[in-house]
Amino acid sequence: MASIVLVGVVTFYLGHRSSRFASSTHDFLVARRTVRSRRNAAAISGEYLSAASFLGVAGVVLKDGVDALWFPIGFTAGYLALMLFVAAPLRRSGAYTLPDFLEARLGSVRLRRFATAFVVFIGILYMVPQLQGASLALTNILAAPEWLGAVVVTAVVAVNVIAGGMRAITVVQAFQYWLKLFAIAAPAFVLCGVFLVGGGPPTSGALSSPAPPTFTETTTVDVQTDVTLQVSTLTPVTVNDQELPALWLPDEQYQVGEGSTLRFPAGAAVPVVAGAPADNQSWLIPGDGDLTDLLSTYSLIFATFLGTMGLPHVLVRFYTNPDGKAARRTTVHVLLLLGLFYLFPTLLGALSRLYVPELLVTGSTDAAILLLPSAILPGVAGKIIGSITAAGAFAAFLSTASGLLVSVAGVVSTDVLPGRVRDFRVAAAIVALLPMGIALGIRQEDLSLSVGMSFALAASTFSPLLMLGIWWRKLTWTGALAGMTVGGTLVLGALVANVVSNYTGDWAPWFTGQPALFTVPAAFLTTILVSLASSDNVPPDLNAVMLRLHAPDPLGFMRDREVARFGKADERDEPRPYKVKVVKGSKRGRHRK
Structure with a gap:
């Protein structure tokens, strides 16, 4: 509890301290475009490493x-594509938001409004699992009510964003990346050391063994939600208050209702959620040789590789760099920081299969990192390590939710409301409440899988527009609108079918959970065909815009777009247009690496 409170207090302090320097909309939206590359890379990494990264990756590896x-x-790897194709031209566009970039490139107010709706939807869809993850963390650590985590994260994030916008959260997110790295790396080193020297309790078996993991002692599992289980060997189990244990058979599925209690004797095989590998041999082999599994993998690759460049809360951070060169350098640093981080949840996920296999029964595998320290190190040492991981998890919820709230509030305040600082604050308050209500009202799924749907939506809507808008001169606003409509509609249709299926018997086919393999090509193809058929809609200033996107920074073609509704925080000054010209040798735009 103390570690979580400390993270919350430090987050509030840093946000409050930085917000004192935020006075205009320019500060709230893009932090005056003066964020240096290394700090911005740490802030992007802190924002990007969400609940799906800190908790979800280990949980999915376990399962x-x-x-x-x-x-x-x-x-x-999504940042590699972002670095090669998008980062520098996007910054050179001088836009303040993703819809602003689309209007600058294609000259359509209608397209901008349509893009605004998708930015809001993607932001809220991505924020929901962050709040669910916070609820999961506090429930497992403190036995707190399920609603408490979502409410606490929403309150802390909303206060910081309302106070200072992008200027306030930049330092917060950079700090939280290093906190998260320490909070996952230190426990990984300690727990691996205990495992290698043979300390800690007995394991559920060797990962190299083809047999399924087993319970090392008589274990009682409380099932908190309806779940369907399967086993790979004959497994004795006592359900609720039965006097004699039942015998579960392989190749059968067993429905277990919410509130049920399962008791397994020592040495019994661990059941798993239906569809997950039931034995270690299957767990260690990629795929199952089935065409459906191969297509699902490729669909995931499409979503994650291309979805990164379409996430509004990721793209908005590149607007804070002084120029295109700094944006590209920032992306290189992000690749390094993310690659380092992801080594550790993968390792902890494998250890979780050895020490907390009971999570495979309940399906609550996202709690693996939180429960693993106490399972390996009972006593004070385990509690200390557990408190460190809890602090990192809470930082993940705060940093990602902050970035999402800033990006969505910025779009709402400039495209829906008049655009002054008070409008940004109103938008932030409204946007913060919506995902909190959704998170409290829907069933929690695997965090990585739910975030994966956000990636699929981003890859099917904004990724084609960015790639073609930056590199294809024949793109028109009608083609962009048609492609976004087709891609977005297909993903949303799959999302609705998947949610309904989860509550009515899991009847939906596999691609409703991973639709990007079909929706991304459909979006690209629609955009290209409609653009070719509407060549009269190519904007008249195409040459000037393309020159600005691709000309090297020292040539001085980059111009920041005007936002005529800039205002001061105290609203005493009259709003004035704001222009920035980045010229080699000028003080404006200079930054440290």
Whole structure:
């Protein structure tokens, strides 16, 4: 508890301290575009390493084995595509938000409004699992009510964002990356050391053994939500208050209702949620040789590789760099920071299969990192390590939710409201309440899987527009609108079908959970065909815009777009247009590496 409170207090302090320097909309939206590369890289990494990264990756590795490695690979590799194709031209565009970039490139107010709706939806969809993760963390650590984590994170984040916007959260997110790295690396080193020297309790078996993991002692599992289980060998189990244990058979599925109690004797095989590898041999082998599994993997690759460049809260941080060169350098640093981080949740996920296999029964695998320290090190040492991981998890919820709230509030305040500082604050308050209500009202799924749907939506809507808008001269606003409509509609249709299926018997096919393999090509193809058919809608200033996107920074073609509704925090000054010209040798735009 003390570590979580400390993270909250430090987060509030840093945000409050930085917010004193935020006076105009320019500060609230893009931190005056003066954030240096290394700090921005740490802030992007802190924002990007969400609940899905800190908790979800280890949980999916625990459940799915080597197939889950595509999540950290895809989450990281997405920045390679972002660096090669998007980062520098996007910053040179001078835009303040993603819809602002689309209007600057294609000259359509209608497209900008349509893009605004998708930015808001993606931001809220991504914020929901952060709040659910916070509830999961506090429930497992403090036995707190399920609603408490979501409310606490929403309150802390909303206060910081309302006070100072992007200027306030930049330092907060950079600090939280290093906190998260320490909070996951230090426990990983300690717990691996205990495992290697043979300390700690007995394991559930060797990962190299083809047999399923087993319970090392008589174990009682409380099931908190309806779950379907399967086993790979004959498994004795006592359900609720039965006097004699039942015998579960392999190749059968067993429905267990919420509130049930399962008791397994020592040496019994650990059941798993239906669809997960039931034995270690399957857990260690990628795929199952089935075409559906292969297509699902490729769909995940499409979503994570291309979805990163379409996430509004990621893109908005590149607007804070002084120029395109700094944006590209920032992305290189992000690749290094993310690659370092993702080594540790993967390792902890494998250890979790040895020490907390009971999570495979309940399906609550996202709690693996939180429960693993106490399982390996009972007593004070385990509690200390557990408090460190809890602090890192809470930092993950705060940093990602902060970035999402800033990006969505910025779009709402400039495209829906008049655009002054007070409008940003009103938008932030409204946007903060929406995902909190959703998180408290819907069933919690695997965090990585729910975040994966956000990536699929971003990859199917904004990724085609950015790639083609930056590199293809024939793109038109009608083609962009059609592609976004087709891609977004297909993903949202899959999302609705998947949610309904979860409550009505899991009847939906696999691609409703991973639709990007079909939705991304459909979006690209629609955008290209409609653009070719509407060539009359190519904007008249195309040459000037493309020159600005691709000309080297020292040539001085970069111009920041005007936002005529800038205002002071105290609203005493008249709003004035704001222009920035980055010229070689000028003081404005200079920054440290």
